[in-house]
Each structure stands twice: as structure tokens, then as C-alpha cells.
């Protein structure tokens with residue numbers, strides 16, 4: 001007790017309570033760090049492209065199967081100029097966003113309720129585990145029987161798969177909220193719905209967001225592969241698959257690259273920003 | 288500094304049996320508390336001390352209304368306690384500060400639940416953060432705080448809706464010795480300023496002797512209140528004074544006796 005006494009009398013305060021004063025941003029460090037991050041991100045990709053280019057020009061591989069980058073680029077530029085690329089992107093993103101939106105909303109609601117109510121949990125957990133084990137793609141033939149070759153079919157499968165994923169995570173999220181936080185909430189007068197929205201939901205959020213991320217990436221896979229199965233008029237997956245009729249490998253490669261880039265952008269823009277605004281700010285997530 | 292207010296909290300014949308599900312249709316009953324009786328007067332600072340597992344937390348949680356009791360009665364200001372309520376503020380060993388709320392947000396939480404209007408909350412937040420020496424940390428999220436600072440948020444938060452009784456479950460048990468003693472001093476200050484009735488759980492003899500008007504000693508499981516020791520020393524207490532050391536020794540020896548140890552230095556004294 002004596003040493004703490006001393007610390008208190010010296011500063012007049014308990015040690016460690018001084019507010020930090022932040023100076024202006026250190027642009028040098030920011031610049032260097034983001035430069036480093038960009039290099040780390042870009043270097044492996046650039047390496048891969050160079051490797052590809054060398055391979056394509058080496059003459060050992062069939063040029064139709066392994067077209068050089070400039071050929072892929074020209075094909076994609078053509079597609080962009082004719083508007084087909086933009087149409088494909090629009091159609092695929094539309095399907096993704098509608099399906100994923102429905103999945104997030106319904107999965108969140110059902111999963112949270114499951115976490116709160118034991119009866120609902122007992123009823124829904126077994127089918128949830130069952131469908132978790134069924135790949136969404138396996139449902140396509142059945143759903144095509146019901147709804148035909150339509151956007152509706154694709155979006156239904158997308159919604160269902162996404163919903164199951166989000167559900168599991170929302171449910172786990174509620175179940176794993178720290179018991180002492182719940183006790184604290186109750187001790188401060190939170191009950192029923194208030195406890196649910198003020199404690200359980202924010203407590204479940206790290207898991208919930210992890211679920212959104214997985215659901216989004218699964219949904220994007222289903223959109224692209226689903227477009228190959230359901231054979232609609234447009235979409236990135238449709239275009240890649242259709243290209244096989246013309247042996248147009250450049251179009252396939254180009255399509256795959258666009259799919260990858262879009263997937264990354266969606267993940268970074270939509271999900272990362274939710275994360276930054278919540279769990280990252282609270283320090284409950286470690287990058 | 289003997290406080291002689293009216294009886295605030297009265298616990299009579301309190302039993303608690305946990306039934307543990309062992310699987311395959313088997314259960315085990317654990318009697319955590321057996322016929323616990325005590326009363327706390329208004330403004331008193333009472334410590335509950337006893338060996339680990341003797342039911343201190345269980346007792347506190349029942350008084351908080353967070354656990355159900357098996358039988359017996361808990362009466363606070365004439366009301367029978369069966370549920371949580373704004374007349375009791377709880378401070379947890381695990382801090383249990385909400386990571387998704389800022390320091391001020393945590394302190395505001397209980398007031399929001401109680402329905403205190405927005406305009407009245409902010410002055411209270413400012414006053415309490417000053418009281419626990421966290422003025423500059425209003426808008427900081429808890430992950431940036433040290434354990435001691437988190438627990439100060441815990442204390443401010445429990446005081447915010449102005450409860451009659453503070454229930455503290457080994458609030459400084461997870462802190463290092465230095466932080467613990469500075470928080471003990473802070474708690475004495477807070478207690479002298481707010482005149483709250485405090486029920487404080489600890490397993491540290493020194494802490495109990497330093498803080499309390501009375502120390503209630505619990506027996507090993509099943510927990511009962513076995514002894515009671517009055518600490519009649521003025522505050523703030525000098526932990527190196529002969530009078531204090533005498534009190535501390537008395538608590539330590541009584542406790543050792545309860546645990547069936549006799550002679551020698553009881554393990555508690557060094558805590």
C-alpha cells in the first residue's frame with residue numbers, strides 16, 4: 001500500500017489516468033506503412049502475372065489454352081466496350097445483393113431468436129445442422145424443378161444457403177456472450193427485449209459479422225456457379241461457362257479475374273466497413 | 288466509526304442448493320449455503336470473507352437477485368428480494384464492462400434502463416468519472432483501459448443509478464497488489480462521499496480489515512456466517528499501525544480456526 005500511496009501523492013491521481021494528447025498525423029509513417037502494405041499485397045500478384053506471361057510466351061504451352069495477358073486484356077476490353085461485361089457484372093451483383101440481403105436479414109433474426117429461446121432452438125437446430133451439411137449447389141436440380149430456370153431459382157438457393165450460415169453464427173454468437181456481461185446487464189435493470197437488444201445483440205456481433213463474411217463469400221460462389229447451372233441469359237458465371245462453346249479461354253480467364261476482383265471489393269467495402277465501425281472500434285477483434 | 292443506522296438489509300435462513308446435471312439422468316446436489324443469517328445497517332461497510340468455494344459469490348448473487356435462492360428470505364428496506372432491482376448496484380470480479388460502449392456509455396447504461404432523462408444523465412456521468420478519477424476517459428472504449436481502470440468504470444457504473452446498497456464480489460481480486468491498494472483507498476473515499484451501504488466479498492484478510500466496519504467470516508462449504516468481527520478504527524486506516532495489525536491478526540486467526548488450522552502463520556496473512 002505504501003508505494004501506491006507515494007504514486008498518488010506525487011501526481012495527485014491514481015497512476016495511469018492521464019489522458020493521452022495526440023499530435024498531428026505523422027504522414028511519413030502513414031505513407032511508409034501504406035506503401036509497405038501495398039507492396040506486400042501487390043508483390044505476389046505481380047509475381048504470378050509475370051510467371052504467367054513468361055509461360056505463355058515460352059512456346060511450350062498451347063496458346064489457346066494459356067493465352068498471354070495482353071490477349072486476355074484485349075478480350076475483356078472488347079467485352080467492356082460492347083457493354084456485355086457491365087451487363088454481366090450488374091446482373092451477378094444484383095443477384096448477390098438481393099440474395100445476400102435476404103439471407104442476412106432472415107438469418108440474423110432466426111439465429112438470434114434461436115439463441116434466446118430454447119424451444120425455437122430445439123426445433124430449429126437439427127434441420128439447421130442438416131442443411132449446413134448440404135452444399136447449396138446440390139439443391140439446384142430440385143429448386144429448378146420447382147421454379148424453372150429463373151433468377152428466382154438462383155436467388156432462392158442463394159438466400160437459403162446464406163441464411164443457414166448467418167443463422168449458425170448468430171445463434172453461436174448469442175450462446176457465447178460472456179455470462180458476466182449478461183449478469184451485469186440484468187443487475188443494471190435490463191430484462192427481456194431490452195436485455196436482448198442492449199446486451200445479447202452487441203455481444204453476439206463479433207460472431208455475427210464473421211457469419212456475414214462467410215455468408216457473403218459463399219453467396220458469391222453460388223451466384224457464379226449457379227449461373228453456370230441455371231444457364232440464364234447473362235451473368236459472370238454464365239459468360240465463363242458459355243465461353244467454352246467457343247473455346248474462348250481468354251474470356252474464361254478474364255471472367256475468373258473479374259469474379260475474384262469483385263468478390264474482394266464487395267468483402268472489403270461492405271463487410272470491412274461494418275467491422276471497422278463496430279468490433280474493430282471496440283477492440284473485440286484483433287486484426 | 289461505528290455506524291448505527293436502521294437495518295437496511297436482512298438475510299434470514301438462506302439456503303442455496305445447486306443441482307448439477309451430471310448427464311445420463313444423474314444429478315448431484317451441492318449445498319452452497321446453509322442457513323445464512325445476518326443483517327446490515329444503513330451506511331455500513333460489511334465484508335464477507337471465507338475460503339474459496341464457501342459460497343460468498345453465491346450469497347452476493349442471491350442478494351443481487353441474479354441467482355434464485357432455495358429457501359430463506361432476503362429483505363431490503365422492507366421489500367422481499369427475488370429479482371434484480373435499481374436499489375442494488377453490483378460490481379463484478381470480472382469487471383464485466385461492456386466492450387461495445389464507451390466509458391461514459393457504460394456509466395450511463397443503468398440510468399438509461401432506469402429511465403432517467405437524458406439531460407440528467409450527463410452531470411451524473413461527469414461527477415462519477417471524477418469520483419473514480421477517470422475524467423479524461425469518457426469517450427474511450429474499454430479495451431484501452433487497464434484492469435484497475437476497468438474496475439473503476441465498474442464502480443462508477445454501479446453507483447450511477449443511485450442504488451441503496453453496493454454489492455461487490457471480489458472486485459479487486461483480479462488486480463495486481465499495487466493497483467488493488469490504490470483502488471481500496473479510492474473505495475474508502477467513494478464510500479465516505481456517497482454514504483452507500485456496502486456488502487463486499489473478499490478472500491483477503493487485509494482488505495477486509497482495511498475497508499470494513501464489520502467482517503463476517505464464513506465457514507467452508509456449506510457456507511454459513513460463523514463469526515463476526517467489528518473493526519472499530521477511524522478511516523482512512525493506517526495499515527502499519529499496531530491497532531490495525533491487531534485487527535488483521537484477529538480476523539486471520541479466527542478464519543484459520545474456522546478452517547481447522549491452529550497455530551503458525553495462516554496462509555491468509557500474506558495476501
Ligand SMILES: Nc1ncnc2c1ncn2[C@@H]1O[C@H](COP(=O)(O)OP(=O)(O)O)[C@@H](O)[C@H]1O
Pocket residue numbers: 305306307317319337338339340341342343344345346508
Ligand atoms: N452456477 C453454479 N452451478 C453449480 N454449482 C455452483 C454454481 N455456482 C457456484 N457453485 C458451487 O457453489 C459453491 C460456492 O461457490 P461460490 O459462491 O462461487 O464460492 P466463492 O465465491 O466463495 O469462492 C462452490 O462449491 C461451487 O462449485
Ligand SMILES: [Mg+2]
Pocket residue numbers: 343344345457
Ligand atoms: Mg467467488
